[in-house]
Amino acid sequence: MSSHSTVLVGSALVLAAAAAAYQFSYSTTSSSRDLADIDEEDEGDFITADEVVRIFDRLFLEMQAVLAQLSQQVQQIQMSGQHFPEKQLRMLLRGEFERALGIKQNTILQEFDMDEDCLEEATWEFLEKGEEYEKVKKAVERFQKLWENVSGESVVGRRPGQTGEAKEMEPMELLDAHTTIEVAEVYFEALTRAMGDLVQSLKMEGKNLRDPSIAQELQMQFATVANEKGEEALKAMGVTQTQFQKSIEENAGNPVVGRSLAMLRMKQQQALMAMGVPTA
Numbered sequence: 001m002s003s004h005s006t007v008l009v010g011s012a013l014v015l016a017a018a019a020a021a022y023q024f025s026y027s028t029t030s031s032s033r034d035l036a037d038i039d040e041e042d043e044g045d046f047i048t049a050d051e052v053v054r055i056f057d058r059l060f061l062e063m064q065a066v067l068a069q070l071s072q073q074v075q076q077i078q079m080s081g082q083h084f085p086e087k088q089l090r091m092l093l094r095g096e097f098e099r100a101l102g103i104k105q106n107t108i109l110q111e112f113d114m115d116e117d118c119l120e121e122a123t124w125e126f127l128e129k130g131e132e133y134e135k136v137k138k139a140v141e142r143f144q145k146l147w148e149n150v151s152g153e154s155v156v157g158r159r160p161g162q163t164g165e166a167k168e169m170e171p172m173e174l175l176d177a178h179t180t181i182e183v184a185e186v187y188f189e190a191l192t193r194a195m196g197d198l199v200q201s202l203k204m205e206g207k208n209l210r211d212p213s214i215a216q217e218l219q220m221q222f223a224t225v226a227n228e229k230g231e232e233a234l235k236a237m238g239v240t241q242t243q244f245q246k247s248i249e250e251n252a253g254n255p256v257v258g259r260s261l262a263m264l265r266m267k268q269q270q271a272l273m274a275m276g277v278p279t280a
Contacts, residue, residue: 047122049133051112055119056139058108059101061219064146066100090151097150142223175239175247181260183239184248188264190233192271194225199275209276218277 070093109116123140126133144156175183198221199209207214231241251257 047114047118049126049136051114052119052123052126053135053139055108055112055114056123056136056143057216057220059104060139060143060146060223061216062104062108063097063101063143064223066097066104067146067150070096094151097147138224142220145227172240172243172246174250175243177251177254177257180244180247180251180257183234183237183244184261184264186233186237187230187244188268190229191226192268194229195222195272195277196275198222198225199277203276 074089074093105116109119123136126136127140131137141156147153148155195218198218202209202214202218207217209215209218234241234244248257
């Protein structure tokens with residue numbers, strides 16, 4: 001079982017910090033189905049809402065692990081003195097992310113004995129029914145957010161027939177190296193505190209964090225609240241998420257910033273260990 005703290009480097013990575021701050025290994029069970037139309041009440045022949053949720057949750061967990069690995073690779077390159085323009089970095093990340101996504105998706109669909117077109121049709125039909133299938137909506141939009149952070153496209157809440165559009169970045173005042181470090185400290189603390197609250201809640205329920213299913217539950221709960229907690233912490237300092245993101249990118253080549261972020265990650269891992277969260 002492992003846990004990875006956030007790597008705050010690169011435009012496409014910082015926005016995904018809340019989603020990829022912690023990643024746990026886990027086990028899942030798969031079921032085979034002979035697929036046709038959608039009917040949640042028929043247990044034998046049709047794709048259910050529960051199956052759609054399980055597939056998107058699985059994709060989310062596996063792809064944020066991929067993103068964490070990619071972020072570590074980018075950090076190592078940047079620490080060696082190389083620096084990529086934002087556009088080039090995003091293209092590289094998107095390409096690697098898409099490649100890994102194709103592999104993961106095929107594997108998961110095979111495990112569920114499910115056809116991609118059938119899954120897509122089922123997913124859209126559940127989403128069209130609105131709040132009736134709230135769990136499907138949350139699972140799909142959680143994954144859409146992860147993709148949005150990597151690609152730069154506005155896709156959260158997208159439905160059939162709609163296309164994602166690249167986000168336009170408005171001019172803004174960037175933070176200097178010293179302020180960037182101060183804001184990063186507050187940001188890391190907010191994410192760690194959010195995780196601590198969730199850990200405490202699970203422990204009070206008598207749940208064992210070393211149980212893979214509980215680790216997955218913790219991961220999904222954290223993904224739900226982390227963006228909000230991180231944005232609240234930044235707002236309290238008068239900084240926007242995008243401003244923080246761009247400032248990290250601008251100061252990525254500064255060795256003082258690099259060392260400070262490394263220390264923050266180490267401090268975060270120590271805090272996780274103190275909470276009883278299994279770490280590598």
